[in-house]
Amino acid sequence: MAPESAARGRKRLAPGRGTVDRMIEVNGLTKRYGSTTAVDGLSFTVRPGHVTGFLGPNGAGKSTTLRLILGLDAPTAGTAMIDGRPFRGRRRALRDAGALLDATAVPSGRSAAAHLAALARGNGLPASRVAAVLEQVGLAAVAGQRVGDFSLGMKQRLGIAAAMLGDPGVLIFDEPVNGLDPEGIRWVRGLFRGLAAEGRTVLVSSHLMSEMEHTADHLIVIGRGQLIADTPVAAFVEQGARSHVALRTPSPAALTAALAAGGGSVTPGPDGLLEVTGLTAAEVGDLALAAGLALHELAPRRASLEDAFMELTADSVDYLAGELS
Numbered sequence: 001m002a003p004e005s006a007a008r009g010r011k012r013l014a015p016g017r018g019t020v021d022r023m024i025e026v027n028g029l030t031k032r033y034g035s036t037t038a039v040d041g042l043s044f045t046v047r048p049g050h051v052t053g054f055l056g057p058n059g060a061g062k063s064t065t066l067r068l069i070l071g072l073d074a075p076t077a078g079t080a081m082i083d084g085r086p087f088r089g090r091r092r093a094l095r096d097a098g099a100l101l102d103a104t105a106v107p108s109g110r111s112a113a114a115h116l117a118a119l120a121r122g123n124g125l126p127a128s129r130v131a132a133v134l135e136q137v138g139l140a141a142v143a144g145q146r147v148g149d150f151s152l153g154m155k156q157r158l159g160i161a162a163a164m165l166g167d168p169g170v171l172i173f174d175e176p177v178n179g180l181d182p183e184g185i186r187w188v189r190g191l192f193r194g195l196a197a198e199g200r201t202v203l204v205s206s207h208l209m210s211e212m213e214h215t216a217d218h219l220i221v222i223g224r225g226q227l228i229a230d231t232p233v234a235a236f237v238e239q240g241a242r243s244h245v246a247l248r249t250p251s252p253a254a255l256t257a258a259l260a261a262g263g264g265s266v267t268p269g270p271d272g273l274l275e276v277t278g279l280t281a282a283e284v285g286d287l288a289l290a291a292g293l294a295l296h297e298l299a300p301r302r303a304s305l306e307d308a309f310m311e312l313t314a315d316s317v318d319y320l321a322g323e324l325s
Contacts, residue, residue: 022048022169022201024069028078031064031225038064040225041078046203048169051196053216053233054205057313061225062205063101066174070099082170094123094166100159101174108148112139112158115147116165123166133161138187152179160191170201177211189215209306223313237308245276245284248297258291259284275301 024046031039039061046052056062067073069080071088080086082097090096106115116130134140137157142150147158156179163171173192177185192215196202206212212219212233219236221229229236249255252274256266264279264287276284281300288295 022083022199023081024170024172024201024203025081025084026065026069026078027081029065029068029075029080030077031061031068031073032076038225039068039075042222042225042227043078044220044227044230046201046220048199048201049196050217051192051202051204051215052218052220053212054203054220054222055207055209055212055309056222056228058207059224060222060313062222063174064225065222066099066101066172066203066205070097070101070172092123092125092166094119094125094162094168096166096168097170097172098163098166098168099172099174100156100163100176101172103152103155103159103178106147106155106158108146110147111144112147112150112161113143115158116162119162119165125166129165129167133164136164137161153181153184156180157184160188164195169199170203171195172203172205174205175207176204177206177208185211209304209309213305221309221313223315228312233305236312237303237305239308239312243277243303244301245279245281246297246299246301247274247276247284247295248272249274249288249293249295251293254291255288255293255295258287258293262287273297 026045027043029039029042030037042061042065054062054066064073068075069082069087071086087093087097110118112134113130116133117127120127120129131140131143134143137160139154139157139161142154147155150158156176160173160176163173177188180188189211192202192204196217204212204216216233218232219229220227221236229239231239246269252272256274259266259276259279262279262283264284265277267275267277269275279287281298285295285298
């Protein structure tokens, strides 16, 4: 189902509803397993109206943090709140928050509809919600099929349907695009943006930097259980990786000298390309013109989210592969 069609099946959250009851607040959160500290004094707030990406290297403590937020594990210290109170032990919890942590953790013998119906009964939700969310995620035609026969991508869609079953104001997704084809990934991207536009709090954990760059508005980045960044995506990229200007010229030595005199730093790139930092493309063009030097190519190159992530989390990676000789 297209995101536009799915959006028509949802309702925007009531304008009078306060934003505090749709926030995730983590304060001094710590979790230790024996001598291992998985989460270390972590503090951040996830606010409504945005898709917030939750990033970190493998072993950074992302999954543990999500489990602590949802009350599946108890913290060693600190607090994790949804709408100002702990999530653990709530009756009809799916009305407050929905989550997808493991798409494969569904009884394989049940049909998709039966699985969602059981969740609906346990949370005091009308049976009509089952058909609504199955239609929303594009699984209406296979509602009666056994989950064990589903592909991973179909299980991901079912997990997203379960998260949205109670029409909650807070949604948490851990690696939601695993197993999805390109159409499915594009659908998820539009779905998450639409949910945030309705005033919901949407937290998405993923290791796919390119997908986060297209989906998230804001980032929370952790490493070794500690906060590294809590910032808009654009600011994170600017902070963590320098953009540059790429150019080609028949007079590389002369142009390098002219750009250096103008405050630029020039580095040889592949195939005769020159990479310039410290100057904009317009400034490079003006300096080349003033020096009477020809340019055969001139293009600004923006650093990617992956570049910034690799640079800012380099000290938080536990395992680094060596280069092949």
